[in-house]
Amino acid sequence: MIIGIPKEIKVKEDRVAITPNGVKTLTKQGNKILIEKNAGIGSGFCDDDYKQAGAVICNSAEEIYNEAEMILKVKEPQPSEYKLLKKNQILFTYLHLAVEKSLTKELTDKKITGIAYETIETKDGKLPLLIPMSEVAGKMSVQIAANLLENRNGGSGILLGGIAGVSAGKVVIIGAGSVGINAAKIAVGMGANVSIVDVNTDKLRQADNMFGSKIKTYMSNEENLKELTKEADALICAVLIPGYKAPCIITEEMVKNMKKGSVIVDVSIDQGGIVETIDQITTLDNPYYEKYGVIHYSVANIPGSVAKTSTVALTNETIKYVKNIAEYGLIDAIKNDYSLAKGVNTYNGKLTNKGVALALNMEYTELPSLIGF
Numbered sequence: 001m002i003i004g005i006p007k008e009i010k011v012k013e014d015r016v017a018i019t020p021n022g023v024k025t026l027t028k029q030g031n032k033i034l035i036e037k038n039a040g041i042g043s044g045f046c047d048d049d050y051k052q053a054g055a056v057i058c059n060s061a062e063e064i065y066n067e068a069e070m071i072l073k074v075k076e077p078q079p080s081e082y083k084l085l086k087k088n089q090i091l092f093t094y095l096h097l098a099v100e101k102s103l104t105k106e107l108t109d110k111k112i113t114g115i116a117y118e119t120i121e122t123k124d125g126k127l128p129l130l131i132p133m134s135e136v137a138g139k140m141s142v143q144i145a146a147n148l149l150e151n152r153n154g155g156s157g158i159l160l161g162g163i164a165g166v167s168a169g170k171v172v173i174i175g176a177g178s179v180g181i182n183a184a185k186i187a188v189g190m191g192a193n194v195s196i197v198d199v200n201t202d203k204l205r206q207a208d209n210m211f212g213s214k215i216k217t218y219m220s221n222e223e224n225l226k227e228l229t230k231e232a233d234a235l236i237c238a239v240l241i242p243g244y245k246a247p248c249i250i251t252e253e254m255v256k257n258m259k260k261g262s263v264i265v266d267v268s269i270d271q272g273g274i275v276e277t278i279d280q281i282t283t284l285d286n287p288y289y290e291k292y293g294v295i296h297y298s299v300a301n302i303p304g305s306v307a308k309t310s311t312v313a314l315t316n317e318t319i320k321y322v323k324n325i326a327e328y329g330l331i332d333a334i335k336n337d338y339s340l341a342k343g344v345n346t347y348n349g350k351l352t353n354k355g356v357a358l359a360l361n362m363e364y365t366e367l368p369s370l371i372g373f
Contacts, residue, residue: 001031001032001069001070001325001326002031002032002034002067002068002069002070003026003031003032003033003034003068003069003070003071003072003322003326004033004034004035004058004064004065004067004068004070004071004072005017005018005033005034005035005036005039005064005071005072005073006036006039006061006064006065006071006073006081006084007036007037007038007039007061008039008042008073008074008075008304009078009080009081010075010078010301010304011283011284011285012283012284012285012301012304012305013042013074013075013284013301013304014041014042014043014304014305014307015042015043015074015075015301015303015304015307015310015311015314016035016039016040016042016043016045016074016307016311017072017073017074017093017311017314017315017318018033018035018072018311018315018318018319019040019043019045019311019312019315020040020045020049020050020052020053020055021053021315022315022318022319022322023035023050023053023054023055024053024054025319025323026319026322026323026326027053027054027055028054029323029326029327031326032056033050033053033054033055033056034055034056034058034063034064034067034068035047035050035055035056035057035058035064036057036058036059036060036061036063036064037057037058037059037060040311042307043307043308043310043311043312044307044308045311061081061084062084065081065084065085065086065089066086068089069089069090070089070090070091070092070322070325070326071085071089071090071091071092071093072092072093072318072322073091073092073093073094074093074094074304074311074314075093075094075301075304076093076094076095076096076097076100076103077091077093077103077106079102082102082103082106085106085107085110085112086110087110087111087112088110088111088112088113089110089112089113090112090113090115090325090330091107091112091113091114091115092115092117092318092321092322092325093115093116093117094116094117094118094133094270095114095115095116095117095118095345096116096118096270096271096300097114097116097345097346097353097356097360098243098244098245098271098272098355098356098359098360099245099270099271099272099359101360101362104345104346104351104356104360104362107345107346108346108349108350108351109349111348111349112346113330113344113346113347113348114344114345114346114347115321115340115343115344115345116243116343116345116353117129117130117314117318117343118130118242118243119242119243119342119343119345119353119355120321120339120340120342120343121242121339121342121343122338122339123338123339127178127242128317128339129314129317129318129321129343130178130240130242131178131317132310132313132314132316132317133303133310133313133314134177134178134179134182134240135178135179135182135313136182136302136303136306136309136310136313137179137182137267137302137303138178138179138180138181138182138183138185138186138236138238138267139182139183139185139186140302140303140305140306141179141183141186141236141238141265141267141302142160142171142183142186142187142190142192142234142236142265143186144265144287144297144302145160145171145234145236145263145265145297146159146160146190146234148263148265148288148295148297149169149233149234149261149262149263153288153295154261154290154295155261155262155263155295156233156259156260156261156262157261158233158261160187160190160191160192160233160234161190161191161192162191162192167193168191168192168193169192169193169233169234170192170193170194170195170231170232170233170234171183171187171192171193171194171195171232171233171234171236172195172197172228172229172231172232172234172235172236173187173194173195173196173197173236173238174197174198174220174225174235174236174237174238174239174249174250174274175197175198175237175238175239175240175268176196176197176198176200176203176204176206176207176217177203177238177239177240179236179238179240179267180196180198180207180236180238181207181210183236183238183267184196184207184211184215187234187236188211188214188215192234194211194214194215194216195215195216195217195218195228196215196216196217196218197217197218197219197220197224197225197228198217198219198220199219199220201219204217204218204219220249225249225250225254226254226257229250229254229255229257229258230254230257230258230259231259232258232259232262233259233262233263234262234263234264234265235250235258235262235263235264235265236265236267237250237264237265237266237267237268237273237274237275238267238268239268239274240268240271241271241355242355243345243353243354243355243356244271244355244356244358244359245271245272245355245359246268246271246272246273246274247274248272248273248274248275248276249274250264250274250275250276250277251276252276252277255275255276255277255291255292255294256292258292258293258294259294260293260294261293261294261295262294262295263294263295263297264278264294264295264296264297265297266278266296266297266298267302269281269298269299269300270300270301272359273298275296275298277291277292277294277296278296278298280298281298281299281300282296282297282298282299283299284299284301284304284305287299321333321337321340321343324336324337324340325340331371334367334371334373335371335373341367341373344367347367347370347371348370350363350365350370351363351364351365352364352365352366352367352370
């Protein structure tokens with residue numbers, strides 16, 4: 001199979017879809033790997049590293065899209081890339097289509113098989129391609145909040161860990177999934193006063209067992225959210241419903257009642273966000289803004305700022321799926337792998353993810369009815 005890796009063009013996105021070791025694995029399998037010049041520079045991999053692994057270096061993204069049967073990316077295609085997508089190609093990347101109607105229509109119009117990293121799901125409900133980036137984003141979210149709380153950034157001047165004789169800052173984490181638990185690890189490690197909120201009592205129990213008396217756990221309901229947000233120095237938003245648009249649960253009124261100089265980091269923003277006052281996706285170039293005296297951080301590609309760690313972690317998880325598609329062909333690979341089938345969001349002009357269809361008010365078609373399994 002001819003597999004193409006273009007350079008990422010989203011603002012400050014320094015990740016690349018594959019490492020040189022990943023390329024070596026695929027070329028040994030007999031695949032032809034095309035990678036755009038300097039695609040790996042931001043992750044610490046030069047063109048020579050890829051050449052030695054067996055890749056062909058291309059001077060432009062156009063060359064790659066023209067020849068490749070499957071495109072590997074990190075982030076969803078940007079509008080300037082839409083025209084490069086070819087009919088019937090396979091696109092394997094983070095798609096987040098529930099908030100990307102124009103991209104969804106582009107993929108269905110061109111009958112592209114759009115496989116979304118974030119909806120690949122195992123039978124026990126795990127999200128293997130989302131977990132490593134969730135770990136990164138969760139750990140970074142607290143670092144980001146701590147930085148924004150500094151006076152020079154307009155924050156309240158609170159040190160999350162406190163010191164002798166001075167209380168620690170209060171971190172409230174909405175969501176006890178992978179992002180939330182990893183955020184808690186860093187916040188607890190800093191010595192912050194940490195609360196975790198979720199709708200799932202089993203997840204809260206797991207968090208309780210993991211951290212013990214170092215955290216407090218709360219059921220997610222309006223009254224608890226009102227009280228917790230009012231006291232929070234840092235609010236970490238980490239809610240995910242795979243494939244679906246994130247629910248808006250932090251209201252404008254709650255934000256108005258937060259302390260001046262407090263910080264919101266909405267890691268859920270790539271699925272639409274859970275905060276009513278966050279009405280824009282920010283970039284790593286211009287990552288935050290202030291509203292009602294509260295700093296809002298809504299970058300959709302947080303792991304892109306630690307590109308080497310993220311690229312290696314991502315390749316570790318994606319490579320087996322790429323190998324299977326290349327070895328068995330798309331249809332057989334999907335039929336033989338429940339989790340890969342869950343990742344297929346568009347196929348042959350149809351939208352095959354129910355959550356995306358509901359979010360965008362588009363027609364949903366079950367994948368088995370299209371490929372017969």
